[in-house]
Amino acid sequence: RKEVEQDPGPFNVPEGATVAFNCTYSNSASQSFFWYRQDCRKEPKLLMSVYSSGNEDGRFTAQLNRASQYISLLIRDSKLSDSATYLCVVSGDSYSSASKIIFGSGTRLSIRP
Amino acid sequence: EAGVTQFPSHSVIEKGQTVTLRCDPISGHDNLYWYRRVMGKEIKFLLHFVKESKQDESGMPNNRFLAERTGGTYSTLKVQPAELEDSGVYFCASSHRTGWVGETQYFGPGTRLLVL
Numbered sequence: 599r600k601e602v603e604q605d606p607g608p609f610n611v612p613e614g615a616t617v618a619f620n621c622t623y624s625n626s627a628s629q630s631f632f633w634y635r636q637d638c639r640k641e642p643k644l645l646m647s648v649y650s651s652g653n654e655d656g657r658f659t660a661q662l663n664r665a666s667q668y669i670s671l672l673i674r675d676s677k678l679s680d681s682a683t684y685l686c687v688v689s690g691d692s693y694s695s696a697s698k699i700i701f702g703s704g705t706r707l708s709i710r711p
Numbered sequence: 712e713a714g715v716t717q718f719p720s721h722s723v724i725e726k727g728q729t730v731t732l733r734c735d736p737i738s739g740h741d742n743l744y745w746y747r748r749v750m751g752k753e754i755k756f757l758l759h760f761v762k763e764s765k766q767d768e769s770g771m772p773n774n775r776f777l778a779e780r781t782g783g784t785y786s787t788l789k790v791q792p793a794e795l796e797d798s799g800v801y802f803c804a805s806s807h808r809t810g811w812v813g814e815t816q817y818f819g820p821g822t823r824l825l826v827l
Binding site (some may be wrong): 602632640641642643644647685694699700701702704 | 746754755756807816818819820
């Protein structure tokens with residue numbers, strides 16, 4: 599079993615739709631959680647950190663459920679520019695344990711006009 | 712502010728040759744990380760520098776890989792001799808503060824390595 603699992607997709611949704619991704623992680627001691635976005639042949643860029651209380655940034659909402667060990671990302675009113683691969687990232691079972699930065703394989707999202 | 716830069720952007724070499732990748736982190740960032748994504752797989756951590764010191768190199772695949780960060784500024788990752796399975800995209804990232812895994816890492820554009 600992978601340490602961070604994501605549905606690879608692709609998700610193909612019309613512009614304006616709401617789309618949600620989930621990600622599960624296996625290490626219950628993980629401390630930090632992120633969603634990164636990666637455009638085709640580009641580097642990953644931080645989209646948002648994920649907190650237990652949930653957090654929202656414009657059309658994007660991230661949630662963390664520690665009990666069930668899953669993280670979600672909700673995109674509302676999707677735009678064509680949201681088309682990308684979304685990477686779930688889990689890290690840190692100790693203060694400086696960089697080796698525990700684990701990437702999911704990514705979920706591909708394609709928004710159609 | 713300039714972002715993380717990597718050189719070269721692409722490299723095509725033959726099996727058995729040596730390749731050296733370079734990463735220039737964001738100015739003032741003490742923490743520098745190397746990652747790799749091989750075809751069809753997820754991005755995997757290779758190692759972490761704090762200034763010139765290797766904080767964690769547990770992700771380095773084998774002793775054909777050598778990373779250095781002399782002077783605590785730019786870093787190089789040398790693969791010698793390269794094997795076919797080393798092909799992939801090598802990303803460098805940097806972060807500012809203590810190296811705490813919760814802080815934002817800024818990625819470079821990556822070096823695409825193809826070993827023939």
